[in-house]
Amino acid sequence: MSYQADPGTRVGHVHLKVADLERAVAFYRDVMGFDLVQRYGSQAAFLSAGGYHHHIGLNTWESRRGHPPGPGTTGLYHVAFLYPDRPALARALAQVVAAGVPIDGAADHGVSEAIYFRDPDGNGIEIYRDRDAAEWPRKADGTLDMVNAPLDLRALLAEA
Structure with missing residues (x-):
């Protein structure tokens, strides 16, 4: 029999590469309504709902001023x-x-x-x-x- 994940398993958070941290924080805070809970300078930010440590991580570590992946590429749908x-x-x-x-x-x-x-x-x-x-x-x-x-x-x- 193959391994089965425990039924209590949940997706805890998503961490997204973004081109512009300020723009991304503004979107997830002001449009989506998540609270900004922590920043790491100009490189990363963490947002959540309901006081959780974070549901969304945003960073520019590999993507500052970058472009979204084009059609026909793999990645997050x-x-x-x-x-x-x-x-x-x-x-x-x-x-x-x-x-x-x-x-x-x-x-x-x-x-x-x-x-x-x-x-x-x-x-x-x-x-x-x-x-x-x-x-x-x-x-x-x-x-x-x-x-x-x-x-x-x-x-x-x-x-x-």
């Missing part, structure tokens, strides 16, 4: 931020829209509702909320039957 419920997701979306951030897409996946956009460095971001696991669509064999249906952003924003 997106980082996803899970909101506790639909009203919290709606408030986050309203802030993103108010900041003028272009939305790349939105989907109802059956198990979750998700909105996709990019940070100033081109890193993909997903903001989403999970439905209760009892509501998740399943096939006859019990496996998930996730979908990629349209998500009504106007209806979601009405809950902000």
Whole structure:
């Protein structure tokens, strides 16, 4: 039998290479609403929600004044931020829209509702909320039957 990760395992944080630390901090603090908890001079910053030591690390160690990777390259597709419920997701979306951030897409996946956009460095971001696991669509064999249906952003924003 192969090794299986402990069911209590969670993704703790993401660390992103950015070209301009001040611009990245402003985006994650002012648009996404994370708190700046620590800086390492002009090279790195750590942000969090709810007092955690950090959910997001930003650094310019290998990327200062750099460019996003082009199409056809490997790397992070997106980082996803899970909101506790639909009203919290709606408030986050309203802030993103108010900041003028272009939305790349939105989907109802059956198990979750998700909105996709990019940070100033081109890193993909997903903001989403999970439905209760009892509501998740399943096939006859019990496996998930996730979908990629349209998500009504106007209806979601009405809950902000």
